[in-house]
Amino acid sequence: MNINLTLFGQMISFAVFIWFSMKFVWPPILQALEDRKKQIAEGLAQAERGQHAQEIGQKHAKELLQKTKTQTAEMISLAQKRATEIVEEAKQNAHAESERILTTARADIERERNQVKDQLREQLAQLALAAAEKILRREIDPSAHQELLANVAEQI
Amino acid sequence: METSEALAHAAATPEAQGSAAYIKHHLTHLAYGYNPHDGIWEFAHNSADIAQMGFWAIHIDTIIFALLLGAFSSFLFYRIAITATSGVPTRLQALLEILIEFIQDSMRSSACEKNPVVSALAFTIFTWILLMNTMDLLPVDLLPWLFSWVGVHYLRVVPTADPNGTFGISLLVFILIIYYSIKFKGAGGFLAELAFHPFGKYLIPGNLMLEGVNLIAKPVSLALRLFGNLYAGEMIFILIGCAYVGVVPGLIAGILQFIWAVFHILIIVLQAYIFMVLTIVYMDAAHREAH
Numbered sequence: 001m002n003i004n005l006t007l008f009g010q011m012i013s014f015a016v017f018i019w020f021s022m023k024f025v026w027p028p029i030l031q032a033l034e035d036r037k038k039q040i041a042e043g044l045a046q047a048e049r050g051q052h053a054q055e056i057g058q059k060h061a062k063e064l065l066q067k068t069k070t071q072t073a074e075m076i077s078l079a080q081k082r083a084t085e086i087v088e089e090a091k092q093n094a095h096a097e098s099e100r101i102l103t104t105a106r107a108d109i110e111r112e113r114n115q116v117k118d119q120l121r122e123q124l125a126q127l128a129l130a131a132a133e134k135i136l137r138r139e140i141d142p143s144a145h146q147e148l149l150a151n152v153a154e155q156i
Numbered sequence: 157m158e159t160s161e162a163l164a165h166a167a168a169t170p171e172a173q174g175s176a177a178y179i180k181h182h183l184t185h186l187a188y189g190y191n192p193h194d195g196i197w198e199f200a201h202n203s204a205d206i207a208q209m210g211f212w213a214i215h216i217d218t219i220i221f222a223l224l225l226g227a228f229s230s231f232l233f234y235r236i237a238i239t240a241t242s243g244v245p246t247r248l249q250a251l252l253e254i255l256i257e258f259i260q261d262s263m264r265s266s267a268c269e270k271n272p273v274v275s276a277l278a279f280t281i282f283t284w285i286l287l288m289n290t291m292d293l294l295p296v297d298l299l300p301w302l303f304s305w306v307g308v309h310y311l312r313v314v315p316t317a318d319p320n321g322t323f324g325i326s327l328l329v330f331i332l333i334i335y336y337s338i339k340f341k342g343a344g345g346f347l348a349e350l351a352f353h354p355f356g357k358y359l360i361p362g363n364l365m366l367e368g369v370n371l372i373a374k375p376v377s378l379a380l381r382l383f384g385n386l387y388a389g390e391m392i393f394i395l396i397g398c399a400y401v402g403v404v405p406g407l408i409a410g411i412l413q414f415i416w417a418v419f420h421i422l423i424i425v426l427q428a429y430i431f432m433v434l435t436i437v438y439m440d441a442a443h444r445e446a447h
Contacts (some may be wrong), residue, residue, distance in 0.1 A: 002206065003320060004189070006215040010222060010315070017226045017284060018328075021233065022276030028237040034250075035242030121341025134205050
């Protein structure tokens with residue numbers, strides 16, 4: 001066991017290898033480890049966020065669906081009500097119209113009947129007058145009884 | 157000189173020489189240094205040459221294999237790091253991430269947790285020592301035999317079974333302990349910690365001695381623990397290697413080598429881990445403010 005110059009050779013090479021690994025081996029690996037740690041942490045956080053967002057989205061969608069259902073139901077019932085109203089209104093209108101047409105027709109009939117009555121009365125008066133004139137021509141002066149005849153015609 | 161070289165080459169097989177020569181051959185480093193006997197810088201021809209060179213020798217094998225393994229791992233990790241992505245990682249990137257997170261886990265809640273130098277220190281210690289220890293699993297004769305064909309007669313391939321290799325690492329850890337102690341406690345705080353512990357201010361010499369030994373023991377125990385384990389492991393492999401001298405002993409030796417290798421995997425990883433954890437513990441103590 002002899003100690004000699006080899007000792008210093010070994011010390012120098014050892015120092016160089018330490019320096020080398022400190023300078024060129026550790027930093028990149030530590031950097032890579034650190035980066036990977038960060039990436040994993042970020043990935044986990046993102047996954048967490050994603051899950052959270054999904055939950056919120058699902059809840060939102062559920063609410064929206066519920067709201068839409070309610071709205072639709074409301075709209076349908078409203079439409080039904082409106083339809084009933086329209087039908088009712090139409091019925092009433094039709095009824096009023098028929099009523100009006102009936103009234104008009106009745107008035108027309110009344111008027112025409114009166115006209116016919118008047119004509120008939122006049123014709124009857126003339127007929128009566130002509131008959132009376134034929135009867136009276138023989139004994140009564142038509143001019144003297146004119147007033148009387150007019151009265152009779154009036155009364156018929 | 158020529159006879160010793162021929163001997164060295166031949167000693168690559170246990171049959172050619174006695175067990176003692178085989179073992180001794182396997183425990184001799186490929187050394188380059190200043191030989192005072194010849195008065196020149198040269199490769200050592202045998203262990204006697206290395207002993208003559210004393211301090212002025214370099215174990216070329218230790219340095220080369222340590223450098224190759226460190227450069228290999230650094231290059232590999234660098235390639236992975238520059239293509240690192242925060243998305244789906246490749247298998248290699250996942251491996252590196254596991255390693256780095258393992259180091260970070262080991263440093264969790266220590267005072268030096270945020271210090272990038274300590275992180276890189278612990279990381280380099282674990283990966284580099286693990287690789288250097290793993291060289292022990294190669295068949296003990298494989299690389300020496302291969303290199304003997306290109307004229308390299310001595311070769312020890314496990315840098316951590318060389319005390320220079322382990323002390324080189326632990327001394328740098330020691331320097332960092334002192335540096336961070338002074339940085340975070342102040343020179344006075346650091347000295348006070350040495351002088352007033354554990355017996356209060358009336359036994360300063362005793363405190364200094366105890367704490368001084370305690371301080372020195374840190375790098376020494378780090379280095380010797382690793383060296384001792386790996387040296388012992390290598391020694392067992394060499395001893396098993398001695399037994400490859402026939403069909404039946406060879407078969408037994410093969411089984412033994414397999415069993416020891418499997419067990420040794422545990423030691424390899426455990427020793428790298430212990431070295432790293434103790435370094436972190438020492439660094440943690442150095443980073444804490446004086447109390």
